[in-house]
Amino acid sequence: MRLTDELGAWVARQRWYAGKSHEPRFRILDAQPAPEATRYLLMDDAGSLPTLYNVPLVHLPATDHPDAVIAHDDGGVLVDAVRHPGFTVGLLAEMGVDVSRVTGSRVLTGEQSNTSIVYDVDGEPTIILKLFRTLHHGENPDVTVQRVLSDAGSPYVPRFYGSLDASWPDVGRASGSASGTLGFAQEFLRGVRDGWAVALDAAREGRDFTDAASDLGRAVAGVHGALGAALETKDAGADEVAATGNAWQRRLSIAASEVPAVAERVDAIRAVYETALARPWPLLQRIHGDLHLGQVLAVPHGGWRIVDFEGEPLRPMAERAIPDLPPRDVAGMLRSFDYAGAVGAGPDASEWAAACRDAFVAAYVEAPGAVALDPVLLRALVLDKAVYESIYEARNRPDWLPVPLAGIDAALA
Numbered sequence: 001m002r003l004t005d006e007l008g009a010w011v012a013r014q015r016w017y018a019g020k021s022h023e024p025r026f027r028i029l030d031a032q033p034a035p036e037a038t039r040y041l042l043m044d045d046a047g048s049l050p051t052l053y054n055v056p057l058v059h060l061p062a063t064d065h066p067d068a069v070i071a072h073d074d075g076g077v078l079v080d081a082v083r084h085p086g087f088t089v090g091l092l093a094e095m096g097v098d099v100s101r102v103t104g105s106r107v108l109t110g111e112q113s114n115t116s117i118v119y120d121v122d123g124e125p126t127i128i129l130k131l132f133r134t135l136h137h138g139e140n141p142d143v144t145v146q147r148v149l150s151d152a153g154s155p156y157v158p159r160f161y162g163s164l165d166a167s168w169p170d171v172g173r174a175s176g177s178a179s180g181t182l183g184f185a186q187e188f189l190r191g192v193r194d195g196w197a198v199a200l201d202a203a204r205e206g207r208d209f210t211d212a213a214s215d216l217g218r219a220v221a222g223v224h225g226a227l228g229a230a231l232e233t234k235d236a237g238a239d240e241v242a243a244t245g246n247a248w249q250r251r252l253s254i255a256a257s258e259v260p261a262v263a264e265r266v267d268a269i270r271a272v273y274e275t276a277l278a279r280p281w282p283l284l285q286r287i288h289g290d291l292h293l294g295q296v297l298a299v300p301h302g303g304w305r306i307v308d309f310e311g312e313p314l315r316p317m318a319e320r321a322i323p324d325l326p327p328r329d330v331a332g333m334l335r336s337f338d339y340a341g342a343v344g345a346g347p348d349a350s351e352w353a354a355a356c357r358d359a360f361v362a363a364y365v366e367a368p369g370a371v372a373l374d375p376v377l378l379r380a381l382v383l384d385k386a387v388y389e390s391i392y393e394a395r396n397r398p399d400w401l402p403v404p405l406a407g408i409d410a411a412l413a
């Protein structure tokens with residue numbers, strides 16, 4: 001088998017593979033030196049947008065673990081470099097982090113769009129490095145936003161430690177090359193629980209979650225305040241409003257073509273969008289962009305930390321790195337409480353979700369940093385999020401498709 005085919009077959013099986021809606025057409029764009037490894041940059045030209053995957057591999061003469069073999073090369077085998085300490089520690093050092101007391105590293109398992117590596121320092125988990133699996137020209141918004149919040153001393157994010165960029169050939173650019181972020185390192189928070197797991201437990205048992213939802217409202221307002229102060233803001237003029245309207249319509253068209261139940265509701269959804277486009281809009285600024293319970297971490301002594309500022313993985317990167325509507329993040333959390341209620345399926349699930357939504361919004365609007373929430377604009381953003389989720393679920397978890405569809409109906413009622 002050709003190396004490209006072997007790599008492509010492995011990439012297509014990974015959780016972070018983004019091309020699940022089409023038949024891929026892979027080619028190796030570049031092979032670059034990396035610490036004790038080779039970084040293969042694998043382009044899939046077949047989707048609506050070409051996607052570049054970051055696949056660092058270690059070359060070994062042989063291995064006792066045939067399951068770990070991804071491809072064969074020059075008489076040896078190629079295995080995933082993220083499991084090889086020479087690569088992981090070398091990568092961390094390339095980000096400017098002191099690795100002299102690093103005593104081990106491991107890959108975090110779980111449902112992730114990228115690959116995270118946790119490092120022990122003097123035997124204690126201390127640093128987490130996120131390796132981006134799809135690469136884009138320009139700094140990844142996760143890095144821009146985490147670094148700015150960390151530098152501003154925000155109590156709602158882990159400390160930022162360093163990042164690493166790479167360049168690759170790009171015939172579409174005048175310079176002939178593109179460059180972007182390979183990954184970044186930050187403080188590993190010990191003993192945290194992911195907000196989705198915490199909320200789901202509470203939802204299953206019908207346990208009150210409104211205090212936690214209120215804390216989260218204050219944390220999101222704090223992050224909005226810090227980002228508005230530190231990064232570019234912009235009036236929502238006619239061009240910006242039109243661009244957002246086009247993005248809503250584009251997603252709706254994709255969803256309608258993939259999900260018949262969305263196709264039946266297109267006119268009603270468009271009507272809400274039209275009204276929202278005519279409302280007064282708040283100042284645009286950097287936001288989280290894909291806020292949901294899986295992106296917030298409950299720290300052991302109370303309170304929340306927010307992570308993963310990369311934006312929605314199904315959204316073009318150019319759209320994710322520009323000033324946006326802070327209420328989009330509020331809409332993301334409102335949808336997430338609905339998800340937790342529906343999936344938890346505890347007693348009085350819809351009342352549980354409604355109580356969380358109310359507590360979250362009430363705390364957000366009162367907290368320092370909050371941005372005004374126009375109810376019609378918020379409804380359109382909730383709809384746009386549920387439309388996005390219908391595409392995500394149809395492609396990744398068809399059993400969960402009824403959750404966003406119920407969300408669309410509730411927002412249209």
Ligand SMILES: Nc1ncnc2c1ncn2[C@@H]1O[C@H](COP(=O)(O)OP(=O)(O)O)[C@@H](O)[C@H]1O
Pocket residue numbers: 108111112113114115116128130158186187188189190192194294295297307308310
């Ligand atoms: N600073 C951190 N400390 C501890 N755990 C973290 C930290 N950052 C992320 N995680 C864990 O890693 C998971 C995935 O992180 P995330 O940034 O959402 O990656 P992805 O973009 O791959 O989805 C989180 O849900 C959380 O469990």
Ligand SMILES: O=P(O)(O)O[C@H]1O[C@H](CO)[C@@H](O[C@H]2O[C@H](CO)[C@@H](O)[C@H](O)[C@H]2O)[C@H](O)[C@H]1O
Pocket residue numbers: 111112113196290292293294308311312313314332335336337339340389392
């Ligand atoms: O965390 P990611 O950036 O990979 O986000 C994607 O996957 C999420 C699921 O893991 C998806 O979130 C949806 O499901 C969540 C429960 O699993 C729920 O809490 C969210 O509200 C819901 O949107 C997210 O939309 C997608 O971008």
